[in-house]
Amino acid sequence: MKTNSIRRHVLALAGLLALGVSANVAAADAFPTKPLKILVGYSAGGAVDAIARSVGQRMSAILGQPVIVENKPGAGTNIAVKALIASPPDGYTLLLAANALAVNPSLFEPAPYDLERDLTPVASVGRVPVVFTVREGSAIKTLPELVAAARAKPGSVTVATPGNGSTPHLAMELFQHTAGLSLRHVPYKGGAQAITDVLGGHVDVVAVNALEVLPLAKSGKLKVLAVMSTERAAVLPGVPTVAESGYPGFEASVWYGFVAPAKLPQPVLAKLHDAVQKALESPEVRDQLAAAGGGPLPGPTSQFDKLLKTDAARYGKLIREANIKPD
Structure with missing residues (x-):
């Protein structure tokens, strides 16, 4: 009797788990079913805000849902990052971040967040x-x-x-x-x-x-x-790079990219990444990035993840060695 009871409990638990997985898969397949929100840690009217609105408009057309931009400036973008982290990991809230995302855990004490624990990289957008x-x-x-x-x-x-x-x-x-x-x-x-x-x-x-x-x-x-980019800027074609001027391999640019809360389901991540890649192909988005002095930065999520980790490591080391403190 006891063995049969245990078996029934195990089978019931397995059934519940299967239902949960099926429900998650179904939700991911249907995504998105409501408006999406892009958080921006800068004031309205700036370059990051303009890029978010341009990319968001194209993503809306691709995903078939409205995409709303919400500005949350302050604390060196930490307010926006914390708002993202507090959001459900369902793909409906994204943050268009810049380098500060990788820098701030080393710049501020205590660290306001942990890149790997709290966030999911989605896609890089552009570089200036x-x-x-x-x-x-x-x-x-x-x-x-x-x-x-x-x-x-x-x-x-x-x-x-x-x-x-x-x-x-x-x-x-x-x-x-x-x-x-x-x-x-x-x-x-x-x-x-x-x-x-x-x-x-x-x-x-x-x-x-x-x-x-x-x-x-x-x-x-x-x-x-x-x-300080690896290649000459399209908007300044006559200006040499630092690398050309005698410092091979030197690069320091401002990048933009989308991140989501940690534990974002892989199928949702894939849909969002695909939407960003398609958005970056549009002339309107490319023109907006050019107006900001840069260009698009398409690529797999793994490329953006590597960029985040590389900048976090090199700038973190620099901040510690130079004892840099925020304003």
Whole structure:
């Protein structure tokens, strides 16, 4: 009797598990059945917001459901990340993240989240190079000249960035480490004031995203010394890369990509990834990325996962060694 009772319980449990698996598979097959939401950790009207809306519009057409963009700026994007982590892992809430996602666990104490434990990488979207730029008429006209000036008088060349721990700041730190230089960092509260002070001759060089200097570079008021992408930027074809300028393999760009909460079902992940890849093929999305100074970054989820881990490791090491603290 006891054996039969145990057997019945085991069979009943197996049946429940099978029903659960079947229900999950059915839900994944039907996905999506309601609107999706893209969280953005930046204010409305900025580059990330514009990219989210452009990609979201195409994903809506592909998936057959509305895609809503919700801005949750603040705390270096940590507010948006925490909102994502608190969401159900059902694919209906995504975050369009940038490099800060990989950097913040090392930059903030205590770490606001764990990349591997709390998040599921979905797909990379695009990449925008960081650039070294000077005002027109500066004595520094090329990247080798910047290096020569810094070596002649260590600590004399001032480099403005949008702030401590920003991607341009980390890119600057990475470059001076690679080149064996001593540059003097001047952090600002955003790129606009940093650019203004370069134009005014108050600082020598500014490191920012390509998007922020494009209009002034095209008008001749600023001169871009080098882009930090692996290849020349389509919007700045005449500007050499840092790698071309004597530092092979050097790369420091701003990337954008979608992440979801941890434990996202694989079939849902596959559908979302496929929708992003198709969205990146559209001229509208490519034009939006070009307007931001960059281009699309299609590829498998594994590629984005590797990018996240690589940036987390290299920038985490840099943050610890340089004792970088957030503003």
